[in-house]
Amino acid sequence: MDSKKLTARDYASDQDLRWCPGCGDFAILKQTQMVLAEIQADPAQTVFVSGIGCSSRFPYYMNTYGMHSIHGRATAIASGLRLTRPDLNIWVITGDGDSMSIGGNHLIHLLRRDLNLNVLLFNNEIYGLTKGQYSPTSKQHIKTKSSPFGSVEKPFNTLSLAFGAGASFIARSIDREAKHLQEMLKRTNEHEGTSLLEIYQNCHIFNDGAFEQFTDRKAQKLNAIFLRQDEVISFGENNEKAFRFDGLSPRAVDKANYPAEELWIHDESDALKASILCNWVESNPELPKLFGVIYAKKQSNNARNMDSDVLDERYVNDLIKGRKTWSV
């Protein structure tokens, strides 16, 4: 790479963006390019691998190496690339259908293997590219083209799914919070192991407003918890509420009534607390949804089994010959 400082523009390819006007994908693309510029990522060492879906068009718009593959399989393709190329910085771009429906099997196994990949899960709670069917993250009762009477299926709790599969890094952000998204993208990139960043993304055409309760300033206060390391987990209209543990059960309490040390202080490296966040807080319809780094397992080197050695001719010759030969 030459020494000139790269700007966000340098990470954009010459292709015209083909998303619908108003789509949340634009913002995610922009923030990703900004973050790559900020960390001065070498475009030649950076790879984006995607599956199929609106979101999976992403690699075409990046002036890095890229592959737009087949539906659901980006995680598997990126795994093969990762295992043979320890040097590259590899990002997976996937949608909610791509990662959790057709590619669900590969996602959980990637999380279990914990290969060092950055997975950006664009969750718009809908199948965008196929024009609006309900997805495995769509809210129950949603009316879509394939569920005109309301869907009877319950959605996945993405965080819980990831945690259950053994994820070592789980974070969530949203297309409209530029700064937060940038910060999460950076954290995702820094983590050694599979980092799963779920990004709530508005599909302006087929599921518009699905995440309004998190973007509208007033509603956000009631509906979202933005987690910060070492800070009391607080929520409510005026941030007045917090959790206090009663044994293993967190209870929502008025923050003012307790000293900070008696309240739940977020520690992203605490697996037990992460499991309560993923399985209990996130799945409780009465409670706000979680944003930020939910879990980041402390791990040193995760260079699991990566190898790019070339086969040696002498080794193969010996092998072919074997131990027992005879001459005629």
Place this chain on the structure above:
Amino acid sequence: MTKQKENIAIKFAGDSGDGMQLTGAQFTDNTAAHGNDFATFPNYPAEIRAPQGTIHGVSGFQIHFGSRLIHTPGDEFDVLVAMNAAALKDSLSGLKSNGVLIVDRAGFDKKNLRLAGFDPDQDVLSSPMVNNFDCIVVEASRFAQETLADSPLDPKAKDRSKNMFILGLILWMYSRDIASVERFISEKFKDDEVLRKANLEVLEAGYHYGETAELSRYKTEVKAASLAPGEYRNIMGNTALAYGLMAAAAKAKLHMFYGSYPITPASDILHELAKHKYHGVQTFQAEDEIAAACAAIGASFGGALGVTGTSGPGLALKSEAVNLALMLELPLVVVDVQRAGPSTGMPTKTEQSDLLFAMYGRNGESPIPIVAAGSPSGAFSAAYWACKLAVEHMTPVVLLSDGYIANGSEPWRFPQLDKLPDIMIPKAPEDKGMGESYLPYQRNSDLVRSWVTPGTPNKQHRIGGLEKELETGNVSYDPDNHQAMTDMREEKVRRIATYLPNQEIHCGESQGDLLILGWGNTTGIIQSSVKELMEDGFKVGQIQLGFINPMPKNLGEILNKFKCILIPELNTGQLLKLMTIAYPTCNFLGLHKVKGVPFKKQEIVDEARKILKEVENGQ
């Protein structure tokens, strides 16, 4: 007085717990050391631990060895070792009418008879069914117990060494030196002195039994064969295939990545490759066949030799990924070790019925090269060539093997890498330093694009499964472009024919009345058939097709020199269909069998005679 014989076929049959595969493998190694030519055919039960003593639990190992060249494991055998009643019931029909039957009496008690479906009160060993043969009743189980009277092993463990008794006896019968087997046992049980001693003692007891029991009239010698001069080793099909892949990677100076999901009969390739983890081979046991293929594509994108291996059901799952490799124009070798039947079918049985699936089993117009292994040792060069074509032509290639090749073994005059053809990686054209942008789908005269991997400075590009513009690779829905790309992909595969070795006559005449055209595991059986027909004065030849798509350029020339062409296949006529399309003016006839077992020589010879008679009568 030791008799001399030109060739002998033996089948070891027993319960799957009786150690017949080990006995067979040891006898095979000894046969190799003795200098015979040979071919083997192991036949496992479908269940891992089928009920003991039942027909389902019978495990067999057939070996055919000779002082002349051996092409097949033999239609029938001269000697049958039946360790129990079930093994007898299962295998007796394959014993020659003048054959020798060796049974272990303990395997014919009331319980074993009942489990095998005989009347438990019947004295099977004195029945005409057995007495029609020259039968030797040995008491391998009892001798094992007696030999090990002083051993601390429990009776069950002692009983398990009875296969060593049989092995010793057979080694004696065929005038073999038992030292190599003793070395093997010593090595295998080097950490367990009790077992080591027990096995050696029972082996020796078996070896000496022949003399004391006055079985000398059975003593036979099959002299070393006069194989082509060179250095040989024994090799199994799956191992040869794995070595072929590794040889190609080494020759091309590539790292090798093998993605696979366990499936019979392909798993042994995964097992073999996994041993070489710290030597440039990476195996990835994926969550399913789709992931296995996709991970191999990812590895290939990164510049490794991406290979994925499976059997029929797995190939079905890989279809979409293989098509992705076709669109990306990345090297990918897809190994299909075929097994019998649709769906789960008969996993442990052999068939050649995935050919048309390999050819056509993908959505859209999807031409890809197909290479077929013709024998256990032939799997090496087939694998090598599959890799060579995949890399040099930037394409997925299907490599077809099958269960019979995979588990069979034979002597192999192995090559060393310097004797193998080079593998050239298609590199990007030199930068002229004008800041020109890299066009990922720019092609050379063979329509092959260059393999530029991530990490290469200033050549960033995106590839994908959407239809692309001819050179830039940009997404394109232009009608004329799609037509051009479709034609180009077809032509790209067709041009590979220029680089294939010429089709050779495998044996027999190069022109005449009948050409027997085979592919895959029929190599040996057709060769023996052709020899027999030639001895009878017929003008017959054999070719064995290793490159099925595209076919070698000189194939038509050969075909045109014969009046009739017979294509025996273990399917209902798949190559026959392809040949009929490719060479519409030739006179093709098919011979088909789908029983899960290979052809017998007689089946091919009979069919050939029928055709030759018609040719003679001018029909």
